[in-house]
Amino acid sequence: MIKNSSKIINLIKVETVEMRGIVKQFPGVLANDHINFDVHVGEVHTLLGENGAGKSTLMKILYGIYHQDEGEIYVNGKLVNIRSPLDAIRLGIGMVHQHFMLVPTLTVAENVALGLPSSRKFLLDLDMVTERIKELVKINGLYVDPEAKVWQLSVGEQQRVEILKVLYRGASLLILDEPTAVLTPQEVEELFHVLRSMIKRGYTIIFISHKLREVLSLSNRITILRDGKVVKTLPAVEATQEKLARLMVGREVLLQVEHPAVKLGKVALALEGIWVQGDEGLHALRGIDLEVHSGEILGIAGVSGNGQSELAEVIAGLRKPTQGKVFIKGINVTNWSPSQLLDYGLSYIPEERMRDGVVQEFNIEENLILKDHIHPPYAKGIFMNFHKIGQESERLIKNFDIRTPSRYTSLKSLSGGNIQKLILARELSRKPSVLVAAQPTRGLDISATEYVHRQLIEQRIKLKTATLLISDDLDEILSLADRIAVIYEGEIMGVVKRNEVSVEELGMMMGGVHKDNIP
């Protein structure tokens, strides 16, 4: 059935998988509530649902990472008991996890060979593994160098390694848990191309996502989960984005935000000839000039890794420029410390929100007051004003719709969307005059994304905040930004008004063509 590959690897064929009445209870959450789910050879069956709906849990049960409390799994019609990932691999099931499961210090070939018996018994057979990987790379179009160390690879390449790992083990059923969450639009297209050709050659795919457009473009069937239950299973041809969104969220959602015009104020944030070194010592920013006015959202578009992270960090005071100046409200704030900048009216929504945006060990209340805990009203002299802190936290939790049992709940137990709402609550309630929002909706589901977008727009209207919006998602920039600056290899290729530019022109600038050179 599966052409070519079977010459190199022992393919384990999966015709059908059926999960019946699966129940999984975690402390305080019923993650899977009597779920029925099946998949047949040669199809893409998508699991669609908001964050926390139970998609990953269901698939981790199929892959043997968790064990179900109730319910049965049938593979090719036979009842099976999957107790560990090894059992799943032996049944022909492979999983690419939402968070990559790679050892960064090892090479691609070593990552692939890990856990497999060697053909040379007590000696590693990496040469043979490398050869076979090269074959698999060629057949499947998953280009990556088997001898490279994983930490040197881009995210897209790392994902290909994950897929290769699964293919190498002879899996014919692939579970892909939110594979597109970390990819650029181009990388998503490449991935889908690979997946489609694999389907043609007889592989079967379970695809997990909450991005409607992608789901519609790839799937044969779609199963929607909400709060641990199956809402509906339907063929993709019967689905539309609106219908899926409604089933997924349980109410009508706006896929596009209102974007009323506002009158621009003075320049609130200005960068003059900023040069910055990246982590590898090369210049990540090379002479950036930008201006953001009060009441304006300036979008920074670009393929990720072109200096966006460094740009955010230099404004937030987390990275020192080697040349150039930063002005906020006309004052030169170059080399100010982050805390001085915060006190002067800068707010920052960091890209790595779990690392830079919150203290994971703290509870929600503590995280909410983090940046202002030394100022009144949260502090009274050297003491904390717990009464006031409690009041404010309750207000923010309510106003920003942070879903949590209480303000004392530990941050770690919140979903990604709710953590971002918390950060937003903290940053926006400080009434900033300048806001740097880096990848504010990366990894968030539709409701949370919609929410973040509405808040950013509202902030701009109500408080005339000058917002620098950095995003890899061009759709997001197009729907929010008043003006768009395109960054490429640390330089600005051009700044344009949103309604005076086409997607094609933006695409060319993102590829390194200067605005003035576009025909």
Next chain:
Amino acid sequence: MEAIIIGITKSAIRLATPYLYASIGETLGQLSGVLNLGVDGVMLMGAFSAFYTVLKTGNLGLGLLVAIVVGAIFGLLIAFVNVTLKAEQGISGIGFYIFGQGLSSVLFSVMIGSVHTVNGFPPLPIPWFSDLPLVGEILFQQNILVYGAFALIPLSWFLLTKTPLGLNIRAVGQNPQAADSLGVNIVRIRYFTVIAGGILSGIAGASLSIALLNVFQQNLTNGMGFIAVALVYFGAWRPLSVLNGALLFSTVNAIQIWVQVKGINIPPDFTLMMPYLVTIVVLTAMAKRRVRPPAALNKPFQRGEE
């Protein structure tokens, strides 16, 4: 002058022996993600049990075997506490150190009581090589435990880089979730490395009591096990660099001993301090090198947690 250099180098090679056993053992454990600070305690137990056996039976091979068994039992205990019970490794290690030190002292007072000496492993000249000028005397007229320590370097390098087991060990210490998702048995790998580390610490102790010093007294190791742990960091978890570190340390030590024996007029407190000072200075200088410890070092593994 030549005699001095030969003397110092030869003694440096001998002195490196216990450090090599203990550091390579610790390297294996740390590479798989288990920090064991109890090395010194296990060394003391190995030293005592080997010495006692040899004192009573005169059988050196049996003495070594007993040290190996005692080391393995300690390794098993340490693995059980750290891997199965998922204890805080830094703290449990200190516990094992104090336990090993205390137990060996008590057993010594009860079972032996006063200072004795034994006939340890004799020098075992290697035919032909031992006749080479200079190197022959320095390298090839040592006892079998010294040879064993140096053989351990290529052996452990081979294990770690050329075998599936070695690959598993490295992966388990960097990203146990990834290894687990490919069917590697994390618990089994960590038990293996920690028990191997225990055995090597036991041999390290035996090398002191029945091959190099041929005595036992309370706290014989005098903190060598901790230096062995430092050498693992110094060597950035690579056997060859661990060897370099051990040699640097033992050379400074050999010079220090020579200075004292010669009665050269430097305060002994100062010379005694030298090896440790050198270790601290070198480790500090190397902090810039930014070699990162195994990412999962000191982190118990639980399937399904990220």
